[in-house]
Each structure stands twice: as C-alpha cells, then as structure tokens.
Amino acid sequence: MILTVTMNPAYDMTYRVEQFERGREHRVLSVEQRIGGKGINVTRVLNQIGKYSRATGFADHVFAAAAELELPVDFVHALAWVRRTVVISESGDGTATGLWEPGARVGDPYAVDQLLVRVSGLLPDTGGMVVAGSLPGGVDRSVPARLARAALAVGVPTICDVEGRALQTAAEVPGVVLMPNREELEQLTGVAAGTPAEVVSAVRPLLERGVRAVIATRGAEGMVAVTAAGAWLARLPEPVAGNPTGAGDAATAAVIAALAAGGEPDWPALLADAVATSAAAVVIPVAGEIDRSLRDRLAPEVVITELSGARENAS
Numbered sequence: 001m002i003l004t005v006t007m008n009p010a011y012d013m014t015y016r017v018e019q020f021e022r023g024r025e026h027r028v029l030s031v032e033q034r035i036g037g038k039g040i041n042v043t044r045v046l047n048q049i050g051k052y053s054r055a056t057g058f059a060d061h062v063f064a065a066a067a068e069l070e071l072p073v074d075f076v077h078a079l080a081w082v083r084r085t086v087v088i089s090e091s092g093d094g095t096a097t098g099l100w101e102p103g104a105r106v107g108d109p110y111a112v113d114q115l116l117v118r119v120s121g122l123l124p125d126t127g128g129m130v131v132a133g134s135l136p137g138g139v140d141r142s143v144p145a146r147l148a149r150a151a152l153a154v155g156v157p158t159i160c161d162v163e164g165r166a167l168q169t170a171a172e173v174p175g176v177v178l179m180p181n182r183e184e185l186e187q188l189t190g191v192a193a194g195t196p197a198e199v200v201s202a203v204r205p206l207l208e209r210g211v212r213a214v215i216a217t218r219g220a221e222g223m224v225a226v227t228a229a230g231a232w233l234a235r236l237p238e239p240v241a242g243n244p245t246g247a248g249d250a251a252t253a254a255v256i257a258a259l260a261a262g263g264e265p266d267w268p269a270l271l272a273d274a275v276a277t278s279a280a281a282v283v284i285p286v287a288g289e290i291d292r293s294l295r296d297r298l299a300p301e302v303v304i305t306e307l308s309g310a311r312e313n314a315s
Contacts, residue, residue, distance in 0.1 A: 001053065002256055003126045004055045005057045005130065007058045008133050008134045009040060009063060010035075010082060011036065011083070012032075012036030012087070014285060015086065016091055017029060020095070036085065037057070039131070043055040045290055049257065055071055056074045056075060058077075059076070060080060060082055076118055093241075096245050106138035111139075119147055119151070129159070131159070132160075134163060145169040145172065148170060168188060173210075174209075177255070185199065186202075189202040212228075213227040217248050222234050223251065223275055234268070235303055236279060236302060239279075246289075250281035254273045254278075272302040277290060279295075280294045
C-alpha cells in the first residue's frame with residue numbers, strides 16, 4: 001500500500017469555457033466537480049496505474065463520506081468545512097486559471113496528534129508515503145516533517161510535496177524526497193534555478209544536509225532529478241497541450257510508485273515515467289486522472305540528458 005496525506009483537501013471545480021476574458025460574462029460549456037487535494041489526486045493516479053493507495057489527512061464528515069464512495073480513505077474529521085478550488089479551463093488553447101480558497105482552520109488542539117497516530121498505525125502496511133499540498137490554518141509548518149520522520153524511521157520512502165515554510169522544514173529531514181516546482185525551489189534555496197545547471201547547483205546544499213533526492217518540476221520544460229548518484233533532465237521532444245492542473249500530482253504518483261518498489265531506483269527510468277505520467281494528466285480536463293494509453297506511448301519518447309558534473313556536485 002502507498003499512503004497519501006492531504007491536510008487541506010478541496011472540492012475541485014472545473015469550468016470549461018471557449019475563451020476567458022476578464023470583466024465580462026461567460027457561457028460555461030461544462031462543469032466538473034469532484035473531491036480533491038494534492039494527496040487525493042496522487043491516490044487516484046496510483047490506483048489507475050495499478051498501485052493500491054489509501055488517502056488520509058483532515059476532512060469534515062461530508063467530504064469524508066463522499067471520498068469513501070470513490071477511494072480507500074481514512075480521514076481525521078478535524079475540519080468544519082472543506083474549501084473549493086476553481087479552475088477555468090479554456091477550450092481554445094488549453095489555458096487554465098486557478099482560484100484556490102484558503103480552507104477552514106483546524107481548531108481541535110488534538111487533531112494533529114490524532115493524525116500522527118492514524119499514520120503511525122498505517123505505516124506497518126505501507127510501502128511509500130506522500131505528504132502533499134498546503135496546510136490549513138492552525139496546523140504548524142513542522143507537521144509534514146514530523147510525518148516524514150515517522151515514516152522514514154521505519155524504512156518507508158517518503159515524498160514531501162509541500163510549499164512555503166513547510167517545505168523548508170521538510171527539507172531538514174534526512175532521507176526525504178522533495179518535489180518542488182520552479183518557484184518553490186527558488187523560495188526554498190534563495191537562488192535562481194532557471195536552467196537545469198542552476199537547479200543542480202541550488203539543491204546541492206540540500207543533498208549535503210541529507211535530502212535523498214530533489215525532483216524539480218518545470219512544466220513544459222520537463223523535470224530535473226538530483227541525487228547522490230547523479231542528476232538528469234527529462235523532457236518530451238514536444239510539450240503536450242491541455243490543462244496542467246494535477247500534472248505535478250501525477251508525476252508524484254509515478255515517483256512514489258518507483259520508490260515503493262524497494263532498493264535504489266533507476267533514476268533516469270523513474271524520471272522518464274514521471275514525465276510521461278505527468279503529460280498523460282495534462283490531456284485530461286480534471287485533476288487526478290491520466291490517459292494511460294498516452295502514458296505508455298510517451299514513456300519511450302522522453303529524452304533523458306545526464307547533467308555533467310552532477311556526481312561531483314552531489315558528493
């Protein structure tokens with residue numbers, strides 16, 4: 001089993017319009033609503049690619065009941081209500097505009113302890129864990145790091161796909177895998193990371209402090225993985241057009257699936273699968289779904305480039 005933790009879930013709303021223009025009314029072509037949140041999207045994709053996954057985290061009773069109809073879940077009921085995220089997807093060129101509500105504040109002083117107990121109880125049957133998404137108000141930035149430490153202490157590979165101060169704290173956990181986008185990486189390291197070489201240079205101190213790997217997601221420019229064994233750039237020859245919302249979650253699902261297999265992964269192969277899985281999510285208008293046949297077709301086309309000097313940089 002692969003466990004995902006989502007502390008600030010959402011109802012994902014997708015409005016499709018022909019072309020979005022500020023300041024005028026729009027005729028909506030279609031509406032999609034589903035339960036979501038980054039970790040929940042990861043669980044969805046994992047189950048689609050044949051890896052059993054269970055989702056936990058915080059929710060309210062209504063959200064948890066809806067989730068149970070679709071996925072294996074085990075939520076702590078600590079939220080008064082669950083936020084919405086709205087994506088306006090344009091049919092004309094695939095542009096997506098997102099509006100993210102902040103979410104309810106966790107007022108129960110014992111909620112985090114309950115979650116830690118819940119996760120600890122699931123870890124013996126867990127092959128990998130993902131802590132993903134933003135934190136609701138009332139939850140300290142150290143919680144993702146605490147969850148990661150608990151999992152890594154019993155040998156469970158763990159990805160922290162979080163942001164802001166929570167990402168800074170998670171980066172202090174030896175053995176953790178981080179998956180920041182470009183903006184998050186630059187905020188974490190305090191240096192520019194516009195090119196693959198700059199990514200390698202920026203994450204070197206993180207590896208020296210014990211981070212197992214950093215996989216920097218770069219949208220249409222692909223991904224850069226930096227580990228103690230080396231660093232690689234992976235990209236498609238031509239980017240795939242569509243809605244990028246959820247593409248990063250699909251990549252996270254591919255990475256944790258490989259890590260949960262045990263042993264030291266083949267990082268270039270892992271990265272190629274992550275790029276193909278991410279692209280297979282872009283063509284689907286809602287987050288948490290992939291086109292599996294497209295994923296299979298794209299994987300052999302991913303171009304892998306080993307970045308020179310990476311081993312020396314990471315040593």
